[in-house]
Amino acid sequence: MADQNQNYAGKIAFVTGAANGIGRTTAIAFAEAGAHVAVVDLNGDGVAEVVAAIEAAGGSAVGITCDVSKSEDVRTALDKTVEAFGGIDIAFNNAGIEQQQIPLADLSEEDFDRMTAIDLRGVFLCMKYQIPLMQKRGGGAIVNTSSGAGVVGIAGQAGYVAVKHGVIGMSKSAALEYIGDNVRVNVICPGIIETPMITDRVSGGTEEGQKKMIAQEPIGRMGKPEEIAAAVLYICSDSAAFMVGHAMVVDGGQTV
Numbered sequence: 001m002a003d004q005n006q007n008y009a010g011k012i013a014f015v016t017g018a019a020n021g022i023g024r025t026t027a028i029a030f031a032e033a034g035a036h037v038a039v040v041d042l043n044g045d046g047v048a049e050v051v052a053a054i055e056a057a058g059g060s061a062v063g064i065t066c067d068v069s070k071s072e073d074v075r076t077a078l079d080k081t082v083e084a085f086g087g088i089d090i091a092f093n094n095a096g097i098e099q100q101q102i103p104l105a106d107l108s109e110e111d112f113d114r115m116t117a118i119d120l121r122g123v124f125l126c127m128k129y130q131i132p133l134m135q136k137r138g139g140g141a142i143v144n145t146s147s148g149a150g151v152v153g154i155a156g157q158a159g160y161v162a163v164k165h166g167v168i169g170m171s172k173s174a175a176l177e178y179i180g181d182n183v184r185v186n187v188i189c190p191g192i193i194e195t196p197m198i199t200d201r202v203s204g205g206t207e208e209g210q211k212k213m214i215a216q217e218p219i220g221r222m223g224k225p226e227e228i229a230a231a232v233l234y235i236c237s238d239s240a241a242f243m244v245g246h247a248m249v250v251d252g253g254q255t256v
């Protein structure tokens with residue numbers, strides 16, 4: 001049965017990391033559900049491609065090239081969204097980069113700082129400037145992307161684990177601070193999902209590498225971006241109105 005609470009007609013959704021993978025699929029899902037979507041990513045060509053796909057299917061989108069680690073970029077992206085659609089109701093702060101498999105003492109300071117800047121500071125900047133806009137509209141829903149790496153330790157991933165745990169802690173605090181204004185903040189923690197991050201980079205792009213990734217999944221396969229998008233649309237919907245500061249794990253059993 002279709003969930004009437006998941007009709008996003010007229011809602012305005014801001015999605016980062018929307019040129020690829022989980023963000024792309026979720027941006028398209030919001031548009032299919034009737035939302036106006038701000039497609040936000042560092043990759044300008046990818047942004048244009050996703051906007052074209054949404055518009056070709058009869059949806060409504062604006063494309064914005066933005067580096068989420070830069071305050072000026074984030075503020076401009078939100079200004080452009082308000083200019084295009086009049087405000088913001090939903091934010092999926094999802095842009096992120098991975099860490100190569102490397103022990104902590106060998107992880108360079110530069111790589112640690114870059115990951116922190118995008119995966120943690122990026123989420124901070126987005127929420128910092130989204131929340132006042134949502135307060136003005138009487139509320140909103142924010143979902144930030146963490147990871148299975150946000151709830152357990154992983155050898156060889158200390159930096160990534162640190163920032164993804166940070167996303168959960170920051171989101172829980174923000175959830176408590178702003179639920180009184182009807183702004184709901186929650187987190188999604190995906191397992192291994194079939195996106196360019198995994199298929200092209202983390203796995204090394206080889207069949208052997210993909211098999212190693214799948215071996216970490218009790219379910220015996222990678223997740224699909226659509227399986228994360230469905231969870232995000234649920235969390236942002238009125239069906240999840242009582243869900244506040246929750247980190248939802250959707251991971252095929254990886255962290256069980």
Ligand code: NAI
Nearest residue numbers: 017019020021022042067068095096147192193195196197
């Ligand atoms: P992806 O690499 O396929 O897509 C990430 C997108 O983020 C790309 O379009 C990229 O251009 C964009 N991006 C990177 N740096 C940016 C920046 N500074 N500003 C704006 N956009 C930027 O990755 P995927 O797999 O879709 O990952 C999305 C999120 O999900 C990330 O936060 C990742 O850490 C998280 N995640 C992914 C998992 C997976 O197995 N694919 C598992 C758990 C979490």
